[in-house]
Amino acid sequence: MAQGQNRSENTHGLLFLTDEQLRKGIEAMFFAYRGFTADPDRILVEKSYGRAHHRALHFIQRSPGTTVNNLLSTLGVTKQSLNRVLRTLIGDGLVLNEVGIKDKRQRHLSLTDAGRELEQALSNAQRDRMRTAYRQAGAEAVYGFCTVLEAMMDPELKKHYDQLTGGDIV
């Protein structure tokens, strides 16, 4: 496998990238994303939930007390779509929905103990694969991995990402 050393740059100092190299990256994203979701998906089918429920649980866990609107723009779906998911999670006692104190229109979302439990189970499954991949690839690869992913994000979503990851942990 060609190491980072033989970086090919053209006269303008830009990386020279063939369509083949780019296609390879595209396919890597496709196949890797399937692995990325495979483990939590297995847990979700048991509980009769879907990937949307996982995403909601994840980001509520990540920002306890977040509002519906904030979650909406993080997930990038319509409120109707999110509401369907939230309704079941609240109904099943996994998510808490509290009227705002300052602004009573807002609903602050947080996880119940049961919600935290499921979120943990899903996250553990996903992190296990992530950890294995990270260790297999090494620290420098992980750094590159995050760098490229960040460069692929839409600026609007990048904001949410930066806010959540809060700077420089890698």
Next chain:
Amino acid sequence: MAQGQNRSENTHGLLFLTDEQLRKGIEAMFFAYRGFTADPDRILVEKSYGRAHHRALHFIQRSPGTTVNNLLSTLGVTKQSLNRVLRTLIGDGLVLNEVGIKDKRQRHLSLTDAGRELEQALSNAQRDRMRTAYRQAGAEAVYGFCTVLEAMMDPELKKHYDQLTGGDIV
């Protein structure tokens, strides 16, 4: 941003990875994948196609003459699901469906000129973002990016990936 230099390894020589670091990677995958599909998606809605059509076109372009069964296991969907997509693509004159010579049960799939044209348009949109991200991140980051993604794949899908990318282009 912490560089690859300060890799933290424990007494066993393994990377020390906090849950925070792993969560960051998980969120990077989530947000980046949305950027990854955003550009082709915009073209697809115009043509009234979906992501599934894009995937089919991509992998047929990648392996012209491939069989339905092979495409099936590459995409990891059921034949009913793939068939729905293929039917429209063949009906719209984007994909060619030819009876096998050696084995007449098989159907060999390939793109027509019109199919190649759409596939190119979709791929160009996706590659543009990929190229920009690659250049922004640099050659070493790209190498790490691919390495981690490959380590995240299910072994079964990794086989398809290896077969398609054929070894060591990066």
Next chain:
DNA sequence: AATAATATGTCAGTGTTGTTGACATTCCAA
């Protein structure tokens, strides 16, 4: 030659997740 297995296609039904559009409620702010 009869039978089994393979490759493909199709029909019907179902579920998740996304979309629009419309409408009601509550509440903050000018």
Next chain:
DNA sequence: TTGGAATGTCAACAACACTGACATATTATT
């Protein structure tokens, strides 16, 4: 008091996945 923002809900719809059942060639096996 009025306008607009935040939220919730209803209905309808579409894309895309699934299962299960069944049909049709074709090839492989016995």
